[in-house]
Amino acid sequence: MLVWFLPLFLLFLMLGLPVFFGLLASPGLLIWWDALANDNPRFMRDITLLYRNVYNGMDSTPLMAIPFFMLAGEMMNRGGITHRLVEFSQALMGHFRGGLSHVNVLSSMLFAGMSGSAVADTSALGSMLIPAMEKQGYSRKFAAAITAASSVIGPIIPPSGIMIIYAYVMEVSVADLFAAGLVPGIMVGLGLMLVTKIMADKYDFPAASERATWKEKGQASLKAFFPLLTPVIILGGILGGIATPTEASAIAAFYALIVSLFVLRSMSWSDIPDVLKRAALASAVVLLLVGAAMAFKTVVSLSRAPESMADFVLSLSSNPLILLFLINILLFIVGMFLDAGPAIIILGPILGPIFVEMGVDPIHFAIIMSVNLTVGLATPPMGLVLFVASSVSGERVETISKAILPFLAVEVAVIFLITYVPAISLTLPRLLGYAG
Amino acid sequence: MGALMALLRGLMAVNSVLLRVGRTIAWVAIGIMVLIILYQVVMRYAFNAAPNWTEEFARFLMLWMTGLIAPSAYRWGGFVSIDMAVRTLPRIPAAILSLLLLMLAMTVLIVGAMIGWSEVTGFSGSFTTGSLYTFVFPSLSEGVTFGWDKMPRSHMMASLLVGMWLLVLVNTELVLKSLIALFDPDRKLPQDTAMIAAGAE
Amino acid sequence: QEYTLRATANSNENDEDYDGLVVFKNFVESASNGAIEVELFIGTQLCSNGAECLQGVADGSIDIYISTSGGAAGIFPYVQVLDLPYLMQNDRVAEAVMQGDFVRTMRDMALEDSGDAIRLMTIGNTGGWRNFANTERRIAAPEDMEGLKIRTVVADLPQELVRALGASPTPIPWPELFTSFQTGVVEGSKNGITDIMGMKFPDAGLQYLTLDGHAYMGALWFMNNEVFLSMPEELRRVVVDGFYALQQATFASPKRKSIEAYEAFVAGGGDLYVPTPEEKAAFAAAAEPVYTWFEENVDRGPEVLAALREAVAEAEAEINAGLEADLN
Numbered sequence: 001m002l003v004w005f006l007p008l009f010l011l012f013l014m015l016g017l018p019v020f021f022g023l024l025a026s027p028g029l030l031i032w033w034d035a036l037a038n039d040n041p042r043f044m045r046d047i048t049l050l051y052r053n054v055y056n057g058m059d060s061t062p063l064m065a066i067p068f069f070m071l072a073g074e075m076m077n078r079g080g081i082t083h084r085l086v087e088f089s090q091a092l093m094g095h096f097r098g099g100l101s102h103v104n105v106l107s108s109m110l111f112a113g114m115s116g117s118a119v120a121d122t123s124a125l126g127s128m129l130i131p132a133m134e135k136q137g138y139s140r141k142f143a144a145a146i147t148a149a150s151s152v153i154g155p156i157i158p159p160s161g162i163m164i165i166y167a168y169v170m171e172v173s174v175a176d177l178f179a180a181g182l183v184p185g186i187m188v189g190l191g192l193m194l195v196t197k198i199m200a201d202k203y204d205f206p207a208a209s210e211r212a213t214w215k216e217k218g219q220a221s222l223k224a225f226f227p228l229l230t231p232v233i234i235l236g237g238i239l240g241g242i243a244t245p246t247e248a249s250a251i252a253a254f255y256a257l258i259v260s261l262f263v264l265r266s267m268s269w270s271d272i273p274d275v276l277k278r279a280a281l282a283s284a285v286v287l288l289l290v291g292a293a294m295a296f297k298t299v300v301s302l303s304r305a306p307e308s309m310a311d312f313v314l315s316l317s318s319n320p321l322i323l324l325f326l327i328n329i330l331l332f333i334v335g336m337f338l339d340a341g342p343a344i345i346i347l348g349p350i351l352g353p354i355f356v357e358m359g360v361d362p363i364h365f366a367i368i369m370s371v372n373l374t375v376g377l378a379t380p381p382m383g384l385v386l387f388v389a390s391s392v393s394g395e396r397v398e399t400i401s402k403a404i405l406p407f408l409a410v411e412v413a414v415i416f417l418i419t420y421v422p423a424i425s426l427t428l429p430r431l432l433g434y435a436g
Numbered sequence: 437m438g439a440l441m442a443l444l445r446g447l448m449a450v451n452s453v454l455l456r457v458g459r460t461i462a463w464v465a466i467g468i469m470v471l472i473i474l475y476q477v478v479m480r481y482a483f484n485a486a487p488n489w490t491e492e493f494a495r496f497l498m499l500w501m502t503g504l505i506a507p508s509a510y511r512w513g514g515f516v517s518i519d520m521a522v523r524t525l526p527r528i529p530a531a532i533l534s535l536l537l538l539m540l541a542m543t544v545l546i547v548g549a550m551i552g553w554s555e556v557t558g559f560s561g562s563f564t565t566g567s568l569y570t571f572v573f574p575s576l577s578e579g580v581t582f583g584w585d586k587m588p589r590s591h592m593m594a595s596l597l598v599g600m601w602l603l604v605l606v607n608t609e610l611v612l613k614s615l616i617a618l619f620d621p622d623r624k625l626p627q628d629t630a631m632i633a634a635g636a637e
Numbered sequence: 638q639e640y641t642l643r644a645t646a647n648s649n650e651n652d653e654d655y656d657g658l659v660v661f662k663n664f665v666e667s668a669s670n671g672a673i674e675v676e677l678f679i680g681t682q683l684c685s686n687g688a689e690c691l692q693g694v695a696d697g698s699i700d701i702y703i704s705t706s707g708g709a710a711g712i713f714p715y716v717q718v719l720d721l722p723y724l725m726q727n728d729r730v731a732e733a734v735m736q737g738d739f740v741r742t743m744r745d746m747a748l749e750d751s752g753d754a755i756r757l758m759t760i761g762n763t764g765g766w767r768n769f770a771n772t773e774r775r776i777a778a779p780e781d782m783e784g785l786k787i788r789t790v791v792a793d794l795p796q797e798l799v800r801a802l803g804a805s806p807t808p809i810p811w812p813e814l815f816t817s818f819q820t821g822v823v824e825g826s827k828n829g830i831t832d833i834m835g836m837k838f839p840d841a842g843l844q845y846l847t848l849d850g851h852a853y854m855g856a857l858w859f860m861n862n863e864v865f866l867s868m869p870e871e872l873r874r875v876v877v878d879g880f881y882a883l884q885q886a887t888f889a890s891p892k893r894k895s896i897e898a899y900e901a902f903v904a905g906g907g908d909l910y911v912p913t914p915e916e917k918a919a920f921a922a923a924a925e926p927v928y929t930w931f932e933e934n935v936d937r938g939p940e941v942l943a944a945l946r947e948a949v950a951e952a953e954a955e956i957n958a959g960l961e962a963d964l965n
């Protein structure tokens with residue numbers, strides 16, 4: 001009976017029930033139904049277990065990095081740091097054909113070094129760049145599409161909220177995951193720039209500005225210097241033995257505060273409550289979702305679905321290369337319907353061990369799964385980033401969904417590249433001491 | 437309909453106050469979390485004396501932050517959902533579907549709030565935290581014992597319970613709005629003026 | 638079947654907890670002639686730490702759970718008596734104690750403090766003994782610990798011990814420990830050898846291991862009391878015998894597993910140091926304040942410590958009497 005948890009959950013989701021309630025209602029109803037059918041007087045204990053794991057799922061030290069990185073991102077935004085990153089990107093790439101699209105991608109890559117969230121990227125950069133692109137003659141749907149497509153780099157280049165969740169559920173090191181995400185994130189960025197270049201040549205996109213002089217480049221770099229130091233502080237802090245990843249996230253938030261208050265003077269003391277409030281609001285939603293997904297996962301375990309799913313996967317093929325291909329397709333489909341965090345919490349413990357057993361490196365698999373589901377943030381119908389891009393640009397989700405297809409194609413290509421060339425993910429962590 | 441509107445206005449006024457208090461505590465909590473973790477790094481790295489209470493206290497604050505501000509996010513539409521079905525259906529079926537979904541959410545919340553209460557007041561809540569202390573008030577029935585004592589987990593677990601109850605209040609507000617919209621689609625519904633953009637992922 | 642028991646352990650299938658559970662399941666299912674079915678949930682599928690899992694045992698959503706002493710300390714603080722250093726000399730003494738009345742004393746205390754909800758079934762072993770290991774230097778005397786940042790869990794007793802020896806206790810989450818050794822956030826830990834090798838800590842620089850055996854890694858097996866008592870007596874007997882078989886399995890399993898682990902540690906260039914009896918006495922003397930701390934600060938501490946000391950004395954007397962006969 002309990003195995004119906006997934007279809008029922010998807011039904012609720014498609015009807016429009018918020019994910020949080022769906023994650024609790026579907027297993028809850030099934031436990032109750034199961035108890036009625038089998039005359040099981042102990043069922044209330046299982047519902048209590050469900051509730052309890054919502055709480056237990058949130059009560060975790062590694063998860064504290066989520067509010068801290070959210071906060072760092074909010075500070076960056078409020079403190080005009082986003083603006084400086086865009087100017088810096090423009091000085092470097094504005095003179096190319098399709099200048100602002102390249103600037104959009106590059107800014108996302110830089111923003112990714114300080115923020116762990118694709119949604120924050122879309123709303124911060126989108127509200128600035130989509131109007132600017134429209135003014136230069138890009139169609140609004142194209143501007144929204146490139147913004148959404150490039151924002152998924154946010155949680156691939158460290159720091160990353162999704163990788164924090166993965167590390168938490170699968171008990172791997174956040175530091176290793178962060179190091180492993182850097183090169184794949186840059187590859188997604190380069191891939192998007194390549195598509196942009198092809199389209200720019202074909203449709204004759206405008207350049208954004210004259211080529212910047214060295215002096216202008218220097219000035220823009222100087223203005224972006226302190227913000228660009230953030231990723232160095234985060235990774236340096238972790239790898240230099242000063243801080244754990246959770247602590248590094250708090251340091252990043254504090255650093256962003258100091259830079260915006262005293263160095264750039266782009267934020268005042270009176271802005272602080274609002275910034276804290278926004279970060280708290282955004283992270284509370286994520287944390288509740290994590291808790292609900294952890295509870296959902298418990299019922300999945302009780303139903304013994306993980307074992308039967310593992311058997312099923314292994315019955316398809318014994319060749320890990322073929323299985324990885326199939327899993328990527330599965331994850332891509334899951335990503336269309338489910339948010340990356342819940343998807344990782346529910347599927348990670350089922351899929352991870354199968355592949356680790358077959359000899360796939362745990363960090364490599366973590367990157368495959370995280371990148372794939374992150375790209376899912378920009379796929380319809382349940383693409384969070386598409387919703388945000390739609391509300392920022394005023395363009396309909398359906399229209400953006402069509403315009404984003406060429407970018408998604410290149411992102412899928414990168415996913416397969418990452419899947420079949422483990423060195424892309426593993427070289428950097430190994431250089432930094434990962435022993436796997 | 438007039439009675440429903442009056443009920444809605446009253447409830448919204450109460451919710452607005454409660455949620456504002458919740459948001460205020462939440463932003464203070466996240467701020468203190470940052471400071472505490474910074475203190476932890478400094479003490480360990482510079483003074484070689486890692487405090488043992490910092491992490492748990494920061495977690496305590498994070499849980500309360502979540503319980504107190506998540507209901508505001510729900511009120512402002514920050515809980516992610518696919519609204520395709522509701523948007524494609526004709527008005528009446530769409531309104532009925534929304535109402536049914538809200539009732540389902542209400543069931544989840546009320547069951548949650550009930551279990552939460554027994555968790556906090558029952559055996560589960562009597563476990564102690566690892567490193568936190570709380571002030572114990574004198575109790576005449578059990579002899580005059582007061583002073584600092586290990587904090588029970590119930591103090592942390594109450595965060596989700598409070599969150600559940602606030603969500604029940606918000607959900608009731610949404611049910612009322614949806615009822616009014618079903619029977620009187622042209623009536624203008626009151627809005628919460630404090631709304632700030634609730635982004636999430 | 639008439640009874641389905643949900644058993645959970647937070648470790649993995651390479652752990653001695655799992656070995657014990659497999660023995661238990663096999664014994665109970667066959668000895669009860671199928672009347673009892675045991676379902677195993679290994680890892681954190683149902684709950685992920687002592688507090689969470691024992692809450693489940695109390696309300697019956699989990700029937701059987703193995704907790705470390707640190708994990709149960711939030712509700713039964715006196716179980717930390719097992720973490721008190723240098724009370725039991727070796728496996729032989731510890732195993733005699735864990736099979737004697739001491740466990741029954743602790744069972745009564747736990748039943749009292751949980752309102753008859755949680756029953757301590759037996760105490761086995763999980764991972765042998767805790768030893769000090771570090772990335773910096775060989776530790777032969779308490780003075781060598783001076784200033785080292787030693788990772789502990791967030792519990793009072795292990796922190797008091799590390800402090801008493803002159804080092805700084807530092808709480809670090811388990812999954813971050815490898816990186817923390819590597820980067821120097823912490824310099825040492827107190828773990829059993831199988832955990833050290835399982836996590837590949839030597840690769841992160843943890844190369845100095847002193848076999849001081851400062852704590853017996855007791856595995857406390859708890860069961861929902863109501864479910865246990867609801868069974869007819871002959872099935873209760875099957876369950877109790879099953880826990881005996883489980884206990885024996887967990888006594889044996891770490892001994893077998895640690896041989897390979899120690900060999901791998903030394904083969905990887907690790908420095909394995911066995912302190913002399915004099916050096917061990919110096920460690921015990923330095924750790925003295927921890928006993929006082931335990932008696933003064935832990936609920937029912939004096940009671941449980943006295944029970945353990947008595948049990949140890951009895952076990953030692955019995956073993957010595959046996960030795961007397963065996964050696965001559």
Ligand code: NA
Nearest residue numbers: 112115154159
């Ligand atoms: Na990022």
Ligand code: NA
Nearest residue numbers: 104108147150
């Ligand atoms: Na972008």
